[in-house]
Amino acid sequence: MNEPQNRRVAVIGLGAMGGAMAATLHQAGWDVTGFDPSEAARTAAEKSGIGTTDSLSSLAGIPYAVLSLPAAGIVETTVPQLLAEPGTTAIIDTTTSEPATSKRMAELAEIHGAAFIDAPVSGGRDGAATGTLSAFVGATDTALAAAEPVLMALTGGNYSHIGGPGSGNVVKLLNNILAAANLASVGEALGVAKAYGINPATAAASISGASGGSKVSASMYPNWVLTGSHDSGFSMGLMARDAALAVDVAEQIGEKPALLATVANQWQEALAALGPKADFTEIARAVAPAITPAGAPGSTPAA
Structure with missing residues (x-):
């Protein structure tokens, strides 16, 4: 696995899982910026040393992004905003989402020269907090390679590449x-x-x-x-x-x-x-x- 030159990552959704994943990435040396519409969620993340923003659009073009969202519909409105500026390398969607949504987002990311992988996770709060989640990955080989540095930080390599976009x-x-x-x-x-x-x-x-x-x-x-x-x-x-x-x-x-x-x-x-x-x-x-x-x-x- 190649180490990324730019270790900036956004975590979108700072609930129980997203907040723990943000903390894990921060502890692993990533430059993390968290976003959540909830001020309470942002405040909790800040107590873990994580920088936050109340503006999703300010994260457009950030090299890496991890999504931890409550529904596929929110994924569909979030990804285009992240891709609105050039610079995105990979979006790792840990949301328990829908395969059709992931296929569309993977196609959209490819158009913008970026990668999108569906990587819903298992392991709960403890796994998220310790970087030992397991993930079900749907992605092309190229997209998986682009997203792997973040995926490794979250899972320690404990992920299964199921198949193409949506299969995860x-x-x-x-x-x-x-x-x-x-x-x-x-x-x-x-x-x-x-x-x-x-x-x-x-x-x-x-x-x-x-x-x-x-x-x-x-x-x-x-x-x-x-x-x-x-x-x-x-x-x-x-x-x-x-x-x-x-x-x-x-x-x-x-x-x-x-x-x-x-x-x-x-x-x-x-x-x-x-x-x-x-x-x-x-x-x-x-x-x-x-x-x-x-x-x-x-x-x-x-x-």
């Missing part, structure tokens, strides 16, 4: 809906275990060492659900959105994943009951309230 988005959405399905199914299973008088934590540990085990049973339930903490940092609203989007992307090409559609509907029901700001691990409160101290939606948490 597809696989990330599939990853998320599989996680959504597992969160619901593990909750239901542990609910059955508890009904039989079995400690859910014991059941989860036993299952995790066998063929039904997963990161959900081994880590998410013991750490965030059975403790009642529900503090993963990823929201119910975002997971419900991703599950619905995964089904929508499938249907756009004529696929009809029946089980995944059922999962997406289940998350929409939980979203209606718990609200978008609830932690995504609170799905357990909807599918198996007896196993979590937080209890069913609308109930008073156990003391």
Whole structure:
């Protein structure tokens, strides 16, 4: 990997993930400027030593940009502003976005002599803060090479080049809906275990060492659900959105994943009951309230 001559990078979106990625790049020696429409988000970033701006247009032509945005529509309005001035080398979009959007943005960037890659990430706040995220990359070989210095700083090389533009988005959405399905199914299973008088934590540990085990049973339930903490940092609203989007992307090409559609509907029901700001691990409160101290939606948490 060639070290870039210009280590200026903008991070667009300074929420939980974007703010942590900005801090990681700053600590790695990059000259970081952050942008977020929220003054509170900018202030939090500044406390980490990161320079910020309240003007997205002031970042036009900056050599590198990392996007961490809530939706594909915002990506579509942001990228043209970054490309409005010459000088952009690569835009790394970590947003859980839509493949059609990424294809259009990659084409637009190429017209401007720049690279755009879709690189949605997994690993949560801890991965973002330590530069150990994993990424699903959709890009041409040329675009990936241009973006690699920033991508390496964020992932330590832990990324998969899935294919051309948009392919990273597809696989990330599939990853998320599989996680959504597992969160619901593990909750239901542990609910059955508890009904039989079995400690859910014991059941989860036993299952995790066998063929039904997963990161959900081994880590998410013991750490965030059975403790009642529900503090993963990823929201119910975002997971419900991703599950619905995964089904929508499938249907756009004529696929009809029946089980995944059922999962997406289940998350929409939980979203209606718990609200978008609830932690995504609170799905357990909807599918198996007896196993979590937080209890069913609308109930008073156990003391």
